[in-house]
Amino acid sequence: MGQIEWAMWANEQALASGLILITGGIVATAGQFTSWWFGAYSIVAGVFICLLEYPRGKRRKGSTMERCGQKYLTKVVKVLGPLSRNYYIRAVLHLGLSVPAGFLLATILGTACLAIASSIYLLAAFHGEQWTPIEPKPKERPQPQG
Amino acid sequence: MAFFHWENYFCCRGPWRRQLDKNLKFHKLVAYGIAINATIHIVAHLCNLERYRWSQSTEAEGLLAALAKLGKTPNESYLNPIRTFHTNTITVLLTTIAGVTGLIISLAFILIMTSSTEFIRQVSYELFWYTHHVFIIFFVSLAIHGVLFCFVLMASRIVRGQTPESQLLHNVTFCKDRYAQWQTAAQCPTPQFSGKEPSAWKWVLGPVVLYTCERIIRFWRFRQEVVITKVVSHPSGVLELHMKKRNFKMAPGQYVLIQCPSISWLEWHPFTLTSAPQENFFSVHIRVAGDWTEALCKAFGAGGQARKESWSLPRLAVDGPFGTALTDVFHYPVSVCVAAGIGVTPFASLLKSIWYRCESHPQLKLSKVYFYWICRDPRAFEWFADLLLSLETLMSERGKAHFLSYHIFLTNWDENQAVHIALHWDANTDVITGLKQKTFYGRPDWNHEFRQMAYTHPSSNIGVFFCGPKALSKTLQRMCRLYSSADPRGVHFYYHKESF
Secondary structure, eight states, rough: SSOHHHHHHHHHHHHHHHHHHHHHHHHHHTTOOOHHHHHHHHHHHHHHHHHHSSSSSOOOSOOOOOOOOOHHHHHHHHHHHHHHHHHHHHHHHHHHHHHHHHTTTGGHHHHHHHHHHHHHHHHHHHHTHEEEOOOOOOOOOOOOOO | HHHHHHHHSSSSHHHHHHHTTOOHHHHHHHHHHHHHHHHHHHHEEEEHHHHHHHSSSTTTHHHHHHHHHSSSTTTOOOOOOSSSTTTTTTHHHHHHHHHHHHHHHHHHHHHHHHTTTHHHHHHOHHHHHHHTHHHHHHHHHHHHSSOTTTTTTTOOOOOEEEEEHHHSSOHHHHHHGGGTTEEEEEESOOOOOOEOOOOOHHHHHHHHHHHHHHHHHHHHHHHHEEEEEEEEEETTTTEEEEEEEEEOOTTTOOOOEEEEEOOOOSSOEEEEBOOOOOOSSSEEEOOOHHHHHHHHHHHTSSSSSSOOOOOGGGOEEEEESSSOOGGGGGGEEEEEEEGGGGGHHHHHHHHHHHHHHHHHOOSSSEEEEEEEEEEEEGGGGGGHHHHHHHHHHOOOOTTTTTTEEEEEHHHEOHHHHHHHHHTTTTTOOOOOOOOOSSEEESHHHHHHHHHHHHHHHHHEEEEEEEEOOOOHHHHHHHHHHHHHSTTTTTTTEEEEEOOO
């Protein structure tokens, strides 16, 4: 399949999982389901995952499409250093975060999706990928109209 | 969708065909619809299951408790699929067919969605393409999700409802408030329940049959022979292939799907047709943009390698043609064609077609064509510049030098180029393209262009055709609205957009 950058897909999957966790968590907490505290946990975990995954990493080749307004979060995620750069750590982190949500039916889909994202990150880490922040380019000289 | 295109090209004309040809937009719309409805469905079931379970608890009261208690004595049929308070809903999910298939469907759908975002399609088209085939798991699980699986085991039939016989005896509207008297009162005998008839298969059957037909057609087309009559390797990494296939009929602006079994059995890639329908072959121009195109160009001997013999060329399979035809251009007395970047390819076919039509029908309704080409790097499209050059020569030979007026805009240039251009400004032909009409630098001033056209053709209907990025499409639409006159006899601009 050629040079696929697995981390790009893992990032999309993790972001989607975060959103699903938040949704499931809201349903469980608002509906006061049995063991709804897992729902509350899912909301917090989901928000954390969304914030972590929102800034897209730079592709190895070619230009990367930035997400709207991601430069603010890029600064924060960059500060974490190797914790955010290394995809092995991200894979383990996501796997760990997904486990508690698996105890509630409303959030079990989020668990499954996050576990899949974690395995894709593991694959990306095997391929030696890592997260590089997208730095703003130096301003280009404006060209006069011909 | 491909099935519909093929059928409709031969059968339908007019606005219906264009509606069905917006296949990608429709597909995405349906996908979003499925996502929204699936979310509602899942949330509803979650709340429902929780309600079933809670109604079995000792704290539950009212109608809910009465309904939950049904089925505990031998002659009663039960309504609540969750029989005790201590049932874990997760166990229900994982041990019932509906639950497991529901989970599989959701996961399959989410995987498809996350690998289909625009970014992933750009980064790795193959990942998008192969993951999309998970839809097979999606549809199979969907059919099982509600269907009677009677060959292997009894139907799950979790959702239950009152039997029709019971509905005659036990009137729901009257009896629902009198749940304490169900066993005693004559008007409200205990209601009887059974599992609901599965009906999901009725919805799924239609589209699945249509899709199977489409794949069968594609397989049949795959078996048809495609003869490669000419291979041209352009210096800018563009491969031009001339091919012939039996009963192949096309219109300008359409595209084909090409497969090369020796590179990959599963990949079909779309390419716009660049030949005119009047020619006895069809052609595509393939630019190296990824693994598959790179492998194809290498297999055809592009990139300065030794010439390949015709028997050593790889076999190709072609499916199509699909897509909206640009033939509306001929319905207007004046047509404006705007191409940005790679959007120029359908116009190659169109311009050639216009030339052939001029030759065979001297009395064409179309009398003037304006062509705008906005490009960052003309070297990638010098094959197109060659085409314009040959058209320019042919038109002036026929005395129709004013039929086609084209403007090329280079939006990306540097200091060296600027100096070079300035030095050769007074030459007869353009220094970059070699054409008589000079290249402009920077972006076009659309206000000026449209004003000029409205002035030159004060009472005509002008068709505007565009292929390229969305931002420019919005600008052109605005221009069309702005410069169309309110007077019905005045100039009117009609906007048509091609999306690829």
